[in-house]
Amino acid sequence: MIDARIYRDVLGHYPTGVCAISAFVAGTPLAMVVGTFTSVSLEPPLVGFLPARSSETWQQLRLAEVFCVNVLASDQAALCKRMATRGPDRFADVDWIKGSESELRIRGAVAWISCHLASVTEAGDHDFVLAHVRATALVRDTAPLIFHRGGFTEPTSSIGNR
Numbered sequence: 001m002i003d004a005r006i007y008r009d010v011l012g013h014y015p016t017g018v019c020a021i022s023a024f025v026a027g028t029p030l031a032m033v034v035g036t037f038t039s040v041s042l043e044p045p046l047v048g049f050l051p052a053r054s055s056e057t058w059q060q061l062r063l064a065e066v067f068c069v070n071v072l073a074s075d076q077a078a079l080c081k082r083m084a085t086r087g088p089d090r091f092a093d094v095d096w097i098k099g100s101e102s103e104l105r106i107r108g109a110v111a112w113i114s115c116h117l118a119s120v121t122e123a124g125d126h127d128f129v130l131a132h133v134r135a136t137a138l139v140r141d142t143a144p145l146i147f148h149r150g151g152f153t154e155p156t157s158s159i160g161n162r
Contacts, residue, residue: 015148018072020083021049022096022104023064029091029104030064032057033084035147036126037069045133047113050126056086058127066101066116066134070109072145077152079106080145111138 022031036050047069051058061067072080083090095107105112115131122128146153 012149015146018145018147020070023067024102025060025064030061031083048130050128053127064102066103068103068105069113070106071111073110074143074145074154110140110144
C-alpha cells in the first residue's frame, strides 16, 4: 500500500503548469483551476486534463459546448487562488472576454485554447478529459504560472531554441 502523504510529497516535486478551464454555462461564467493539463496529439490537435469527479464546477463545465483552457501567467497567482475557491466571488475582479460560442477567455493569460469535448474517461477519483482543439492563440510572451512543492514558483531560466 502506498502512503498517501509520501505519494503527494513525491509527486509534488514534479512541477506543473496552472490553467483555468472556463466557459459560460446557461449564461453564467464558470471556471476551475487545473494543474493536470497536457498536450495529447498534434494530428488531430488534442489536449487533456484531469478534474476531480467530485468537483461541482466540473460537472457544470462539462455541459458547455465549447470551453477555453487559459494558461495562467506567473503574475496571476492571486487570480488563480481566487478561482480555485468555491462560491460566487470566484469572478470578482477577474478581467475576461467572451470568445465565440460559450468561451470565456481570461485577460492576462499567456495563451488560450478553445476546445470542445471529445471524451471523458473515469480514472480513479478523477476524470480524464480529452478535448479537440478548435483554435488557440499566444497572448503574452511571458512565464507561465508553475505549481511546485506545494506553492507557486517562477521559472529560474529559459532554455530553448529562441
